[in-house]
Amino acid sequence: MSTPANTRKDEIIKTAAKLFKEKGYSAVTMRDLAGTMGIKAASLYNHISSKQEILKDIIISLAETFTEGMREIKSAEISSIEKLRKIVKLHVDITSNNTSGMASLNNDWMHLEEKLEYYLTLRTDYEEEFRDILIEGINAGEIEDSNVDVMLFSMLSTLRSLYIWIPKKEDLNPEELSENLSNVLINGIV
Amino acid sequence: MSTPANTRKDEIIKTAAKLFKEKGYSAVTMRDLAGTMGIKAASLYNHISSKQEILKDIIISLAETFTEGMREIKSAEISSIEKLRKIVKLHVDITSNNTSGMASLNNDWMHLEEKLEYYLTLRTDYEEEFRDILIEGINAGEIEDSNVDVMLFSMLSTLRSLYIWIPKKEDLNPEELSENLSNVLINGIV
DNA sequence: CATTTTAACTAACACTTGTTAGTTTGATAG
DNA sequence: CTATCAAACTAACAAGTGTTAGTTAAAATG
Known part of the structure; x- marks a missing residue:
């Protein structure tokens, strides 16, 4: 039982993520969320402490999962190209399991408030490790020696839009x- | 003088786009917008008719510019690969001129209300013409005959994140x- | 059976929201 | 000089915001 049972709080967060994906965090009211769950807004507060906390729970856990995945890939004894393939798989797997949450992570991270700084640290670190793998690949002659930033941007944009x-x-x-x-x-495509 | 002079309304829309990019449409209040311009919220209504109208002005004009650009590319007498290069240039040029507006187009289109349907029509048509160019390229042997949707998705995701x-x-x-x-x-990158 | 827990409720709060009405001010045009 | 106009203002409103307090009913636990 490493994963705790499906609590009411989990249902709220899951429902919230769905709504956040459709309209964005700011446009979703606690009455919207409660209505979707068939209860009154005040009842939500038996399970969660604030709207803010819901967003934090959605985003931070996902961000940490990415950090964890990247850590494992980085330390693997495989070629740079293989590492890139593993990064793609990491994004596909996480996103497949929680498309709604990924929408919040991509679009509503700026509303994180107290946890914003922490989130930005995780994101920056992730991007830098991604870039390091590309550079490693260039140095090993596996990847073409052209603009690293353009490559990184192109790959990350695609993966983040999954x-x-x-x-x-x-x-x-x-x-x-x-x-x-x-x-x-x-x-490429040719 | 095809383009009208810099009106006050234009300044409001430009400022609004900047704020929308930072926090999203729903999180920006008319008082935020007014404050940024150094005036009171009510004063905005001498120039615009509603918050909604600002969003519409930002997004629809951009969407129509893309439609226009795609129309020209589609009818050009060039190879499919050349068309793809022109599409990339179209995105880079439009986005370079208005990064804030592009943020709204990407993230806040769902708040368009009356103009939502029209926007979705433009977007769907654009994607289909993009796909047609890829298929054309495959049939001509210029592009590899693998999953068209994956190629389209990958390119569009990158271009939309510019x-x-x-x-x-x-x-x-x-x-x-x-x-x-x-x-x-x-x-590709190899 | 008694008690605690879970999960809902009603009522209300202080504040914020987009927007309207009516007014004032300074510059421009006849 | 007078009239017009662009662009600001104050004051206010009705609706909606996240959240709290206190209560209730049913289920789980001892």
């Missing part, structure tokens, strides 16, 4: 998607 | 960026 795209293509399984996407990102 | 990235790299001029980005998107 939350929009995955729900529209439920037929494609994560394995296949991860494979196709890696190929396009690494080898 | 608004985040361009402001951080003011040193890179649009020409150079467009060139680098086309290479990465088309040829």
